[in-house]
Amino acid sequence: MLENFPFYLAILIVILLLIMVANKIKVAYPVLLVLAGLAISFIPGVPLVNIAPELIFFIFLPPLLYEAAWTVSWKEMWRWRRIITSFAFIVVFLSALSVALVANYIIPGFSLALGFLLGGIVSPPDAVSAGAILKFVKVPKTISSILEGESLLNDASSLIIFRFAMIAVATEQFIFYKAAISFSWMIIGGVAIGLLIGWLFMKAHKYLPTDANADIVLSLLTPYIIYLAAEEVHSSGVLAVVSGGLLLSNNRHRFLSSKSRLQGVNVWESLCFILNGLVFMLIGLDLPEITKGLEAVNISLVTAIGYGVLITLVLIVSRILSSYGAVIVTLIARNFITVADSRNPGLKTPFILGWTGMRGVVSLAAALSIPVYLNNGNGFPQRNLILFITFIVILLTLLIQGLTLPYFIRKINFTAFEDTLPRDEAYHLLRKELAEHASNYLRTNYSDQIESNSSLQQLIQKWEQHSNGMDDESIGKDLKDIYLDLLNQQRQWLINKNKEDQSLDEAIIRRQMHYLDIEEEKLRYI
Structure with missing residues (x-):
């Protein structure tokens, strides 16, 4: 063997x-x-x-x-x-x-x-x-x-x-x-x-x-x-x-x-x-x-x-x-x-x-x-x-x-x-309905916290943009390419930072690298 x-x-x-x-x-x-x-x-x-x-x-x-x-x-x-x-x-x-x-x-x-x-x-x-x-x-x-x-x-x-x-x-x-x-x-x-x-x-x-x-x-x-x-x-x-x-x-x-x-x-x-x-x-x-x-x-x-x-x-x-x-x-x-x-x-x-x-x-x-x-x-x-x-x-x-x-x-x-609805069209329709549900849920269940919590306001704004289709319109191929370039630049910056700062724990760098990988993976679903 x-x-x-x-x-x-x-x-x-x-x-x-x-x-x-x-x-x-x-x-x-x-x-x-x-x-x-x-x-x-x-x-x-x-x-x-x-x-x-x-x-x-x-x-x-x-x-x-x-x-x-x-x-x-x-x-x-x-x-x-x-x-x-x-x-x-x-x-x-x-x-x-x-x-x-x-x-x-x-x-x-x-x-x-x-x-x-x-x-x-x-x-x-x-x-x-x-x-x-x-x-x-x-x-x-x-x-x-x-x-x-x-x-x-x-x-x-x-x-x-x-x-x-x-x-x-x-x-x-x-x-x-x-x-x-x-x-x-x-x-x-x-x-x-x-x-x-x-x-x-x-x-x-x-x-x-x-x-x-x-x-x-x-x-x-x-x-x-x-x-x-x-x-x-x-x-x-x-x-x-x-x-x-x-x-x-x-x-x-x-x-x-x-x-x-x-x-x-x-x-x-x-x-x-x-x-x-x-x-x-x-x-x-x-x-x-x-x-x-x-x-x-x-x-x-x-x-x-x-x-x-x-x-x-x-x-x-x-x-x-x-x-x-x-x-x-x-x-x-x-x-x-x-x-x-x-x-x-x-x-x-x-x-x-x-x-x-x-x-x-x-x-x-x-x-x-x-x-x-x-x-x-x-x-x-x-x-x-x-x-x-x-x-x-x-x-x-x-x-x-x-x-x-x-x-x-x-x-x-x-x-x-034929399928009843093209898969891409059905996918975007489902995303829109999900975003509307998310926005309505936040406004209904967290209405008391909206005015005092700016992060919650940004979260609601994000899902309202999804429901209006703004994310699908703005994230076109050109913007995806720019975002991928940005992610690659961020990775290179983290690599250089890890080399230059000897006191920085590399586990922190790797955690941020993992986050960038997830962000790049998310582009496949937009």
């Missing part, structure tokens, strides 16, 4: 550089990272990378899911709950079923149970890839909300299919009532455990004498404890982390201080940034190990690639057809129940929802977790071929769908699925 430490440091530097390049050329960084990992794996002398499934399931997956639960909007998830659950459960199941039927019919030696095993592995789209792509294109909030909500749940549904298929392959039987009980426990138990442990952590944040650093450390421990607790009782660790994360996210202002929230966001963004980068780089680096296993069972590379291409096509087509099916069902259901949006989205929006089917980390982790041997000592059937097909699916969906999705989004006119 230690002798390869310089190699891993170099990999981190390569990841950072490639993400910078991806942002520059406006390409989703998972695409570049997988290709780079693939290229690096062919360099002579490069250490062989063998990814343990526990590394992804227990190290990478809980914090990535938890961070996603903190950033997603529960209000939007609830609003689009029907279509989100349709994509996260029904569409995932239909994708797995399609793969199972095709694999059973086309691939020699593939039973229906093995087909469902492969289907459960490759059926969940990767949220990181879609999110990285959507940064560079403008889509209605509706679409992004549906994709974000789906990404929190589809991993759980696919892993449930995967577990049942594993049992069927290992025991060569499938007992329906036992499966139904196990399925119910995985969902109900996972959600219940996530909510319970999330509630306990919420009370710990609130009643223990924590500071910002302790709050951040507790938040880093939370997803791992939730995941491990759920997995220990054989429920869904994924659903547990998601439900616990949603509970804590929606109550963050009740138990976290503003400092904890501000610093915590920065820590979590940095952590998930590097975790996502490592995962996609490792996918590419793992190809030689996967290929070696393929050669061991005498399956030609060309044949295996053909199977991978076929399964990729099945996944793409089944998801697109399912997307149109979900829209049709919604249009029919609006005649009987209240739906979130009764407008007809047309033919283009379901296509975009269907095309965002890039696969990634969960698929690879599930494939790698297949045991080498069954309980009876025999080798697990078709394990190496399943691993290779999974890699081909990840690679092709990232390349084909990942590179073309921005093009399709730019070409499509979302007039039928």
Whole structure:
């Protein structure tokens, strides 16, 4: 391990550089990272990378899911709950079923149970890839909300299919009532455990004498404890982390201080940034190990690639057809129940929802977790071929769908699925209403102190200026540039002051520097 430490440091530097390049050329960084990992794996002398499934399931997956639960909007998830659950459960199941039927019919030696095993592995789209792509294109909030909500749940549904298929392959039987009980426990138990442990952590944040650093450390421990607790009782660790994360996210202002929230966001963004980068780089680096296993069972590379291409096509087509099916069902259901949006989205929006089917980390982790041997000592059937097909699916969906999705989004006119109000306009309207509320509150509750307190008069004047829109009119781009220049000059003055005055406590200088950083950050929201 230690002798390869310089190699891993170099990999981190390569990841950072490639993400910078991806942002520059406006390409989703998972695409570049997988290709780079693939290229690096062919360099002579490069250490062989063998990814343990526990590394992804227990190290990478809980914090990535938890961070996603903190950033997603529960209000939007609830609003689009029907279509989100349709994509996260029904569409995932239909994708797995399609793969199972095709694999059973086309691939020699593939039973229906093995087909469902492969289907459960490759059926969940990767949220990181879609999110990285959507940064560079403008889509209605509706679409992004549906994709974000789906990404929190589809991993759980696919892993449930995967577990049942594993049992069927290992025991060569499938007992329906036992499966139904196990399925119910995985969902109900996972959600219940996530909510319970999330509630306990919420009370710990609130009643223990924590500071910002302790709050951040507790938040880093939370997803791992939730995941491990759920997995220990054989429920869904994924659903547990998601439900616990949603509970804590929606109550963050009740138990976290503003400092904890501000610093915590920065820590979590940095952590998930590097975790996502490592995962996609490792996918590419793992190809030689996967290929070696393929050669061991005498399956030609060309044949295996053909199977991978076929399964990729099945996944793409089944998801697109399912997307149109979900829209049709919604249009029919609006005649009987209240739906979130009764407008007809047309033919283009379901296509975009269907095309965002890039696969990634969960698929690879599930494939790698297949045991080498069954309980009876025999080798697990078709394990190496399943691993290779999974890699081909990840690679092709990232390349084909990942590179073309921005093009399709730019070409499509979302007039039928527009947001009710442009986000910038809604933001400024909300700021104005908040300022009016603040001004009225001060005048109503502190009327006796207004005349004698000049600072309070200035505070009221500030919020009245906000309500009149004066801050938005005065803080234009030119004034922002001047203010940024002023802040930089103040920083330089503080640096010089710190050097010149040896008796001045540097902690005071750093505190004022922190204030200037907050002022600069505030410009982003004006």
